[in-house]
Amino acid sequence: MPECPACQSTHTVKNGKAKNGTQTYLCKGCGRRFHPEARPIAHSEATRQQILDAVHERMSLRGVQRVFGVHRNTVIRWIKKGPVK
Ligand SMILES: [Zn+2]
Structure with missing residues (x-):
């Protein structure tokens, strides 16, 4: 499902x-x-880019979740998709 x-x-x-x-x-x-x-339209592209940058700076997914309030599964999906065009 x-x-x-x-x-x-x-x-x-x-x-x-x-x-x-x-x-x-x-x-x-x-x-x-x-x-x-x-x-889902919960997060703007700017937020997404900010989060991807944070991940590239080696922020942990738990850290991202705590700071940005975005679930780590969502972040993993964004990472797989690549950078914002
Ligand atoms: Zn639900």
């Missing part, structure tokens, strides 16, 4: 289809409904 964009929990279940036919999911962790295709 896809990861919840709000709380990064993988404890999610299928929750029927939206009107446009895309599968929607329900997070058992926070109760939020979401489409796995939809991009």
Whole structure:
């Protein structure tokens, strides 16, 4: 099951289809409904770049999570995606 964009929990279940036919999911962790295709807009590109810079300066992911309030799984995903274009 896809990861919840709000709380990064993988404890999610299928929750029927939206009107446009895309599968929607329900997070058992926070109760939020979401489409796995939809991009969360919680963090701006500037914030993302700042965090990636911090990681390059060898800040730990736990440190990033504490300072920026961004879940380390989210940061790992950004690292895999590469720098902001
Ligand atoms: Zn959730």
